[in-house]
Amino acid sequence: xxxxxxxxxxxxxxxxxxxxxLDADVAYQIGQAFGSAAAAKGExxxxxxxxxxxxxxxxxxxxxxxxxxxxxxxxxxxxxVTPMVYFGTHVLGASxxxxxxxxxxxxxxxxxxxVLAGAAIYGxxxxxxxxxxxxxxxxxxxxxxxTHDIKTAYLERITGxxxxxxxxxxxVDCGNGVAGAYAADLYRGMGCEVIExxxxxxxxxxxxxxxxxxxxxxxxxxxxxxxxxAEIGLAFDGDGDRLGVxxxxxxxxxxxxxxxxxxxxxxxxNPGAQILYDVKCTRHIAPWVKARGGVPLMWxxxxxxxxxxxxxxxxxxxxxxxxxxxFKDRWYGFDDGLYxxxxxxxxxxxxxxxxxxxxxxxxxxxxxxxxLKLGEGENFNIIAAMQAAxxxxxxxxxITIDGLRVEYPDGFGLARSSNxxxxxxxxxxxxxPAALSRIQAALKQAVLAVKPDAELPY
Numbered sequence: 001x002x003x004x005x006x007x008x009x010x011x012x013x014x015x016x017x018x019x020x021x022l023d024a025d026v027a028y029q030i031g032q033a034f035g036s037a038a039a040a041k042g043e044x045x046x047x048x049x050x051x052x053x054x055x056x057x058x059x060x061x062x063x064x065x066x067x068x069x070x071x072x073x074x075x076x077x078x079x080x081v082t083p084m085v086y087f088g089t090h091v092l093g094a095s096x097x098x099x100x101x102x103x104x105x106x107x108x109x110x111x112x113x114x115v116l117a118g119a120a121i122y123g124x125x126x127x128x129x130x131x132x133x134x135x136x137x138x139x140x141x142x143x144x145x146x147t148h149d150i151k152t153a154y155l156e157r158i159t160g161x162x163x164x165x166x167x168x169x170x171x172v173d174c175g176n177g178v179a180g181a182y183a184a185d186l187y188r189g190m191g192c193e194v195i196e197x198x199x200x201x202x203x204x205x206x207x208x209x210x211x212x213x214x215x216x217x218x219x220x221x222x223x224x225x226x227x228x229x230a231e232i233g234l235a236f237d238g239d240g241d242r243l244g245v246x247x248x249x250x251x252x253x254x255x256x257x258x259x260x261x262x263x264x265x266x267x268x269x270n271p272g273a274q275i276l277y278d279v280k281c282t283r284h285i286a287p288w289v290k291a292r293g294g295v296p297l298m299w300x301x302x303x304x305x306x307x308x309x310x311x312x313x314x315x316x317x318x319x320x321x322x323x324x325x326x327f328k329d330r331w332y333g334f335d336d337g338l339y340x341x342x343x344x345x346x347x348x349x350x351x352x353x354x355x356x357x358x359x360x361x362x363x364x365x366x367x368x369x370x371x372l373k374l375g376e377g378e379n380f381n382i383i384a385a386m387q388a389a390x391x392x393x394x395x396x397x398x399i400t401i402d403g404l405r406v407e408y409p410d411g412f413g414l415a416r417s418s419n420x421x422x423x424x425x426x427x428x429x430x431x432x433p434a435a436l437s438r439i440q441a442a443l444k445q446a447v448l449a450v451k452p453d454a455e456l457p458y
Contacts, residue, residue, distance in 0.1 A: 004026060004029065004130070004133055004134070005021040006130060007021060008021050008022060008026070008111070009126050009127060009129070009130045010111075010126070010419070010420050011122055011123060011126070011302060011304075011419030011420055012113075012120075012122045012126075012302050012303060012304040012305075012419065012420075013103075013111055013112060013113045013114065013122075013126070013304075014030060014111050014112040014114075014126065014129075015102065015103075015105065015109060015110075015111030015112075015420075016109065016110070016111065017108055017109055018055045018108050018109070018110055019108075022055075022059070022109075022110055022111070023059075024058050024059060024061070024062035025062070027058075027059040027060075027062040027063045027066065027100075027112075028062040028063070028065055028066040028069075029066060029133045030063060030066065030112060030129065030133070031062065031063040031064065031065065031066020031067040031068075031069070031070075031098075032066040032067075032069055032070055032132075032133070032138045033066075033129040033130075033132040033133050033138070034046070034066075034067065034096075034098060034114060034116070034129060035066060035067040035068075035069070035070030035071070035072045035138075035139060035143070036070050036132055036137065036138050036139040037116055037125075037128070037129065037132070038067075038070075038072055038096045038116060038117065039070055039071055039072055039139045039141075040139070041096075041116065041117040042117075043072065043094065043095065043096045043116075043117055044072060044073060044094070045072060045073040045074070045075055045092075045093070045094035045096075045143075046067050046072050046073070046074055046075070046094060046096045046097060046098060047075045047077060047085055047088035047089055047092055047094050047096070047097035047098075048060060048063060048064060048067070048074060048075070048076050048077065048085070048097065048098050048099070048100065049076070049077035049078065049079070049080040049082075049084060049085040049088070049097075049099050049100070050078070050079060050080070050099070050100035050101065051079070051080075051081075051082070051099070051100070051101040051102070051177065051178040051203075051238060051239045052079060052176070052177065052178040052180075052181075052201035052202065052203045052238075053100075053101070053102050053107065053109075053110050053203040054107070054203040054204070055110045055203075056079070056100055056110065056203070059100050059110055060076070060100045063098060063100060063112070064076060064145055067098075067143060068142065068143035068144070068145060069138070069140065069141070069142075069143075070138055070139040070140065070141055070143065071139055071140065071141020071142065071143050072141070072143045073094075073143045073144045073145070073146075074143060074144070074145045074146070075088065075092055075094060075146060075147075075148050076145065076146070076147045076148070077147075077148055077149075077150050078147060078149070079178060079181060079201065080099075080150065080151075080178065080181075080182075081178050081179050081181075081182060081239055081240025081241070081336075081337075081338060082099045082101055082103075082113055082239040082240055082241045083154075083240060083241055083334060083335070083336035083337070083338060083339065084150050084151075084154050084182075085097040085098070085099040085113075085115075086099075086115060086332070086334040086335075086336070087150065087153075087154050087157070087332070087334075087336075088148075088150055089115050089118065090332050091150075091153065091157075092148065092150075095115070095117055095118040096114075096115055096116050096117055096118075097114070097115045098112050098113070098114050098115075099112065099113045099114075099239065100112060101113060101178075101238065101239040102238065102239075103237060103238050103239050103241075104209065104210060104211035104213075104237045104238045104239075104242075105238075106209075107203055107204050107205055113239075114126075119307075119308065119311070120303070120304040120307045120308065120334075121304065122302065122304035122305060122308075123304075151182065151185075154182075155182070155185060155186055155189055158186060158189075158190075158338075158339055158342050159186070159189040159190050161330055162190060162342045162343060162345075162346045163346060164190055164191050164192070164345060164346060164349040165346075165349040165350045166349050167191045167192065167193065168191075168192045168193070168231055168232070168345055168348070168349055169192065169193040169194075169195075169229055169230050169231050170187060170192050170193070170194055170195070170230055170231065170232050170233065170234060170345070171194075171195040171196075171197060171221060171224045171225055171228065171230040171232075171233040171234070172184060172187065172194055172195070172196055172197065172199065172233070172234050172235075172236075173197040173198055173212075173218070173220060173221040173224075173233065173234070173235040173236070173244075174196075174197070174198055174199045174210065174235075174236050175198050175205060175207065175208055175209060175210030175211070175212075175217060175235070175236070175237075175238070176198045176199075176200060176201060176202040176203075176204075176205050176206060176207060176210060177201070177205070177210035177236060177237060177238035177239065177240065178201055178238065178239060178240055179199075179210075179236035179237075179239075179240035179337065179338060180196075180198065180199030180200060180201050181199075181201050182240070182338060183199065183234070183236060183240075183338055183341070184196050184199055186338055186341075186342065187234075187341070187342070187345070190342060190345065192345065195224060195228055195230050197220055197221060197224055198220070205238075207220070208220060210236065210237050210238040211237050211238070212235035212236065212237060212242060212243065212244020212323060213237075213242070213244070213322060213323055215252060217235070217244075218233075218235055218244055218246055218252055221233040221235050221244075221246050222246055222250045225246060225247075225248050225250065226250065230248075231248055231354060231355075232245070232246070232247065232248065232345075232348065232354055232355075232358075233245070233246035233247075234246075234341045234344075236337045236338070236341075237323065237337065240336075240337050240338055241303075241324060241335045241336060241337050242255075242322065242323030242324055242335070242337045243255070243258070243323055243325065243337040243338075243340045243341050243344070244323065245258055245344065245358070247354075247355045247358050247359060248354075248355045249355055249359070251355075251358070251359055253358045253361070254321070255281075255319055255320065255321055255322065255323045255324075255325065256277065256280075256281035256282045256284075256285060256319070256321050257282065257284075257358075257361040257362075257363060258319070258325065258340070258344065259275075259277060259281070259285060259317075259319035259325065260284065260285060260288045260289075260361050260362070261344070261347055261357075261358070261361060262317055262319070262325065262327070262340075262343060262344075262347075263275045263285070263288065263289050263292065263294060263317060264288075264292055265343070265347050266316050266317045266327075266329045267289070267292045267293055267294045269316075269329060270316045270329060271293050272293055272294065272295065273294055273295070273315060273316050273317075274294070274295045274296075274297045274313050274314075274315040275289045275294045275295070275296055275297065275315065275316075275317050275318070276297050276299050276306060276309055276310055276313070276315050276317070276318030276319070276326075277296065277297075277298060277299070277318065277319055277320070278298070278299055278300065278301040278302075278306060278319075278320040278321060278322075278402075279298060279299070279300065279301055279399065279401065279402045279403065279405050279414055279416060280301055280320070280321035280322070280369070280414060280416075280425075280427055281298075281319070281320070281321050282362075282363070282364065282366070282429060283364075283407070283411070283412050283429060284361075284362035284363065284364070286298075288362065297309075297313065297315070298399065298401065298405075299318075299401065299402075300401055300402035301320060301321075301322070301402055301416065301419075302320075302419060303320065303322075303324040303335055306318045306319075306320055306324065306326060307326060307333065307334065307335070310326050310328060310333055311333065314328075315328065316328045316329035317329055321427075323337070325337075325340040327339065327340070327343065364411065364429050364430060364431055365429070365430055365431070365432070365433060365436055366427070366428060366429035366430075366436075367426075367427055367428045367429075367436070367440075367458070368427075369425050369426070369427055370425070370426040370427065370428075370456075370457040370458055371418075371423040371424070371425060371426070371457055372415075372423060372424040372425075372426060372447065372454060372455075372456055372457055373422070373423050373455075374422050374423060374424065374454075375422060376422045377422065378422060378451075379417040379418065379422050379423060379424045380417050382424060382447065382450050382451055382454075383403050383404070383415065383416065383417050383424065385450040386404055386415065386446050386447065386449075386450055387400050387403075387404060389449070389450070390404065390446035390449065390450075392406045392442055392446070394408060395407060395408050395442075396408060396409060402416050403415050403416025403417060403424075403425075404416070404443075404446075406439070406442065406443065408430075408435070408439060410430055410431045410432065410435040411428065411429050411430025411431060411435045411436060411439050412428070412429055412430075412439070413426070413427075413428050413439040413440065413442065413443040414426060414427045414428070415443055415446075415447065424447070426443065426456075426457065426458075428440050428443075440458055444456050444458075
């Protein structure tokens with residue numbers, strides 16, 4: 001194989017299917033391209049790690065050899081959560097890193113999340129790696145290779161800073177993703193009693209998919225809370241950079257509501273600070289943040305984009321509806337599901353009724369993400385045409401930083417292009433079911449005006 005497919009170079013990372021678009025040879029070339037980019041920035045070493053996928057060892061070994069061939073040294077952390085690679089780029093004297101992970105994709109996928117000289121790379125920077133491979137413009141040299149166990153340093157950094165007001169009993173569901181190797185140790189280290197669900201790392205994901213964004217993947221955790229004396233449930237995605245939260249009474253607390261709780265806490269130490277959130281998040285965040293003296297800032301969806309904006313603004317906290325939460329307050333500004341879980345437990349250990357505290361966070365009727373499936377490239381053209389021509393009578397404003405978010409007095413509708421697949425992602429929230437249908441109808445009309453044969457997902 002090893003014919004390089006441009007399809008694997010996505011907006012925020014590189015991702016492909018093992019044996020079809022991704023193999024050891026492709027991983028070697030990615031190592032060559034990334035190592036060359038790192039060397040050009042004066043970097044001398046790159047931190048690498050991998051999740052629990054079956055293809056990980058082979059890809060990681062080839063990646064390391066590719067990096068070494070450009071003259072950079074490799075520090076291999078072995079099987080870790082993605083945040084541990086990010087952590088390594090802050091504490092190991094190397095500010096570039098690559099995590100070999102398929103994140104929440106099916107078992108036959110794998111990929112690479114990258115930090116180059118302290119910045120998450122996305123968009124043009126990822127395309128530049130592809131061009132480097134096509135032109136074979138690689139640096140050459142002979143870098144060294146060493147392994148490093150970062151677990152203790154990572155766990156001690158969190159347990160030394162995050163303090164519980166009382167011991168908690170929690171349930172943790174890792175969906176057989178790599179977070180299972182670390183989550184229970186972390187929370188026990190903080191003084192929790194932990195019930196473990198699917199914490200054995202298994203790249204075939206035999207129990208359920210490790211993606212807490214989908215309610216069906218949280219049912220085991222909900223059942224566990226119902227039948228044990230655990231007070232709260234935490235769930236993690238396949239590589240440990242996203243957090244799911246379930247209350248004792250079986251309610252799912254989605255990340256945009258988690259963000260409100262985090263913002264309230266962070267603003268006590270950072271008065272007047274900006275709090276970042278992406279265009280998919282609830283409209284309750286802005287008034288909540290303002291009421292607590294903060295400045296809400298809506299931004300584009302995409303973990304690399306939010307990370308870059310966080311750096312640019314100096315904001316102490318950012319979050320995405322998908323579950324990436326970024327703490328710069330007491331932490332490093334990268335997304336880390338295990339750390340977000342620790343901070344959540346710290347806040348909840350101080351309240352008398354954590355279920356009520358979580359359930360009382362503002363919420364409206366909303367839809368999950370709905371996907372309008374289209375042909376390759378069609379999604380971007382339709383959004384551009386809608387931005388240019390669509391009219392929304394009765395709307396307060398139309399926000400176009402990432403697709404269209406149409407704000408009404410009683411709700412919002414969102415239509416934006418996915419950066420990874422040919423779909424338009426739609427999401428709606430409103431105060432009443434009638435308002436929800438009205439806003440959905442307005443966006444449906446705007447889509448059909450551009451593409452009359454579109455089959456909308458609602």
